[in-house]
Amino acid sequence: MLLLALTYHLFCCKPQHESLPKREMMASSTAEQAVRMYLIALSDPSSLVDQEQIAALEKQLHDTDDQLERVVVRQQLMEARKPSVERSEDAFVTHAKAWADERGVTARAFTEEGVPAAVLRRAGFSVAGGRGRPAGRSQRGGQRRSRVTVDQIRAAIPKGTFTVKMLEDASGASVASVRKVISEELSGGRIKAQGPDPDHRGPGRAPTLYKA
Structure with missing residues (x-):
């Protein structure tokens, strides 16, 4: 009986902390994907369009006669054809700060990639200049x-x-x-x-x- 109890403890009652690395990896992957997709959306909004998803939704719409399902699929199809940059922005705001802190990425690096200062502030970054910054931004040669x-x-x-x-x-x-x-x-x-x-x-x- 003692042997059975020990066996059960070893194989069925492993400490919960052993699953933490896996959860941390999943969280890191989600954050990385959120940052990546927003930067892609900024550089090329059309790249958010998933043609395979659109084709699948079009087929689903063609194959169903259920009116409720059709209206739901129709909405999904509209969103797939014209994906919202704001949705990617919200995910970026949620995950970017933790991801950047982990990798030593600064707000300026994001700014150089075209991320607006307002978005960085929403994400929790401290952006130089603040709200009182004069209109315009510095250019080479000291001009604004x-x-x-x-x-x-x-x-x-x-x-x-x-x-x-x-x-x-x-x-x-x-x-x-x-x-x-x-x-x-x-x-x-x-x-x-x-x-x-x-x-x-x-x-x-x-x-x-x-x-x-």
């Missing part, structure tokens, strides 16, 4: 960039195809502001993503072309 409105960015959208960099240069706005406007225009169906620039040369991934 004037604040550019959303309407001015929209007005600067070129006819034909363009990239984020082209619109940034044309409008004089920050890359974060330009990407936000592009995301809104994509969601509203006023512009369309054309895929990677086939004429891209040089290092790095080809930028996405958009067409008004």
